Amino acid sequence: MNTRHDELETKIGKLLASYLESSNHPELERHGEINGATNLVSDFTLDSFQVMEFMMELEESFDIMIDMNSLSNTHTVADLARFVQQELAGPAE
Amino acid sequence: MALLDKFETAAAIRDQLQLGGHDPTQVMMEQIISPTEGIVEGRHTILAGTNNYLGLTFDPACIEAGRQAIETQGTGTTGSRMANGSFAQHAALERELADFFDVDYGMVFSTGYGANLGILTALLKPGDAVLLDADAHASLYDGCQMSGADIFRFRHNDVDALGKRLQRLGERAGDCLIVTEGLYSVMGDCAPLQEIVALKKEFGALLLVDEAHSLGVYGDQGRGVAEAQGVLHEVDFFVGTFSKSLGAMGGFCASRHRQLELVRYVSRPFIFTASSSPSIIASTREALRQIRTRPELRETLWRNARRLYAGFKSEGFEVGPEISPVVAVRLGAKEVALPFWNRLLEKGIYTNLMVPPASPDQHSYIRCSVSAAHSEQQVEAIIEAFSSLRELL
Numbered sequence: 001m002n003t004r005h006d007e008l009e010t011k012i013g014k015l016l017a018s019y020l021e022s023s024n025h026p027e028l029e030r031h032g033e034i035n036g037a038t039n040l041v042s043d044f045t046l047d048s049f050q051v052m053e054f055m056m057e058l059e060e061s062f063d064i065m066i067d068m069n070s071l072s073n074t075h076t077v078a079d080l081a082r083f084v085q086q087e088l089a090g091p092a093e
Numbered sequence: 094m095a096l097l098d099k100f101e102t103a104a105a106i107r108d109q110l111q112l113g114g115h116d117p118t119q120v121m122m123e124q125i126i127s128p129t130e131g132i133v134e135g136r137h138t139i140l141a142g143t144n145n146y147l148g149l150t151f152d153p154a155c156i157e158a159g160r161q162a163i164e165t166q167g168t169g170t171t172g173s174r175m176a177n178g179s180f181a182q183h184a185a186l187e188r189e190l191a192d193f194f195d196v197d198y199g200m201v202f203s204t205g206y207g208a209n210l211g212i213l214t215a216l217l218k219p220g221d222a223v224l225l226d227a228d229a230h231a232s233l234y235d236g237c238q239m240s241g242a243d244i245f246r247f248r249h250n251d252v253d254a255l256g257k258r259l260q261r262l263g264e265r266a267g268d269c270l271i272v273t274e275g276l277y278s279v280m281g282d283c284a285p286l287q288e289i290v291a292l293k294k295e296f297g298a299l300l301l302v303d304e305a306h307s308l309g310v311y312g313d314q315g316r317g318v319a320e321a322q323g324v325l326h327e328v329d330f331f332v333g334t335f336s337k338s339l340g341a342m343g344g345f346c347a348s349r350h351r352q353l354e355l356v357r358y359v360s361r362p363f364i365f366t367a368s369s370s371p372s373i374i375a376s377t378r379e380a381l382r383q384i385r386t387r388p389e390l391r392e393t394l395w396r397n398a399r400r401l402y403a404g405f406k407s408e409g410f411e412v413g414p415e416i417s418p419v420v421a422v423r424l425g426a427k428e429v430a431l432p433f434w435n436r437l438l439e440k441g442i443y444t445n446l447m448v449p450p451a452s453p454d455q456h457s458y459i460r461c462s463v464s465a466a467h468s469e470q471q472v473e474a475i476i477e478a479f480s481s482l483r484e485l486l
Contacts, residue, residue, distance in 0.1 A: 002201055021260070024455070047449060047454075048450050049449060049450035049454075049455075050450070050455075052227065052246065055166045055246075056227070056246065056248060056298040063261075063264070064261075065258055065261050067244055067245060068237075068238070068245075068246065069238065069241070069243065069244060070243075078374040087462040
């Protein structure tokens with residue numbers, strides 16, 4: 001796990017906490033528990049609409065575009081950090 | 094057993110929906126009396142949630158056209174057009190739809206859902222990019238996903254967000270498809286098509302507009318939001334349905350691009366679906382003729398829409414952002430909306446309940462669709478019923 005990945009995990013965790021707050025999510029008080037292993041759906045019961053909303057938050061924050069189809073194997077904050085890291089690095093040559 | 098275990102989730106959703114007494118997804122219309130009245134649980138009920146915008150389902154000329162088609166062409170086509178051949182009427186309706194949108198090509202599908210699946214899976218392939226409004230209908234999402242293209246959503250009606258994504262696409266922007274609706278069916282708000290067209294032209298993209306809820310409703314000639322906003326000739330593909338203003342069932346695409354004719358050869362949802370029955374095509378043709386020749390239907394529809402919107406507002410309800418034949422009332426939590434919807438039904442008002450995640454945000458809504466066939470008394474009765482339930486809020 002490199003520093004860049006850890007930084008991204010932390011930033012995504014903060015964005016998730018902020019999203020829970022802005023959407024007045026019932027599990028808001030558990031935001032302190034967010035870490036790399038946090039699963040958006042099973043830990044924080046985000047529904048499909050909320051997951052897509054949160055993806056748009058990530059797009060804005062990191063100035064990237066997220067293809068809806070590319071997220072099928074992305075479940076946790078760590079998965080998202082890996083995904084964002086790849087997107088920021090640009091397409092593989 | 095594991096294969097069937099997944100239905101436990103559906104069972105839990107159903108049980109929750111039934112908490113208020115009636116399941117909003119399973120309302121039984123025991124009898125249909127008119128475009129705006131039915132019998133539900135033995136009760137006379139005003140239909141305020143059936144998208145019957147022009148009230149043409151009981152129009153005598155449409156009924157007669159359907160009846161004659163059954164007598165002369167039979168009850169069905171018994172298969173797809175590729176396998177069984179086309180009836181002359183299918184082709185006639187396609188020409189009429191193309192003429193209606195002032196383009197050269199038209200194509201008819203058996204459902205609106207099938208039209209979106211059929212067109213999007215033909216237009217897009219893996220590696221292509223599609224920019225999709227986040228509040229787009231499920232059929233547009235499904236069509237994009239089935240195509241295998243890269244799907245990038247932009248915030249609902251947010252032109253800046255769309256522009257940013259086009260920018261980020263770089264060279265791919267000139268070869269991508271933008272997908273929006275004309276009138277959005279939950280909140281009753283329209284796409285800013287003028288601005289979207291400006292972006293499409295700037296980047297060289299193509300634009301598909303779903304006018305399912307706006308056909309017959311917007312524009313001087315009822316051609317939809319693109320006509321109303323003066324950009325009819327800038328849209329690349331129009332899609333829509335026969336199941337709303339046209340009072341039947343089916344879907345279509347109309348386009349100025351000659352490649353639409355080739356979609357017939359590559360669109361699996363088109364190739365492998367039985368074609369519409371003669372009565373459906375005949376009543377749709379008559380309804381389309383009425384949209385073109387009876388502007389008074391739209392005038393009545395809009396008068397009713399303005400009254401319902403103003404009535405809800407004056408009673409203190411939070412309604413959608415603009416006046417339209419779709420009037421959504423925001424009720425907040427599901428726990429409030431569900432009993433509210435149930436009491437409305439018990440008072441003889443049928444509406445649509447929208448709860449998360451099916452609603453466009455975290456709130457629940459009760460959605461009404463207005464019809465030209467609603468009488469002034471019926472519109473007042475709907476407002477009165479809502480008002481009488483204010484104590485539930």
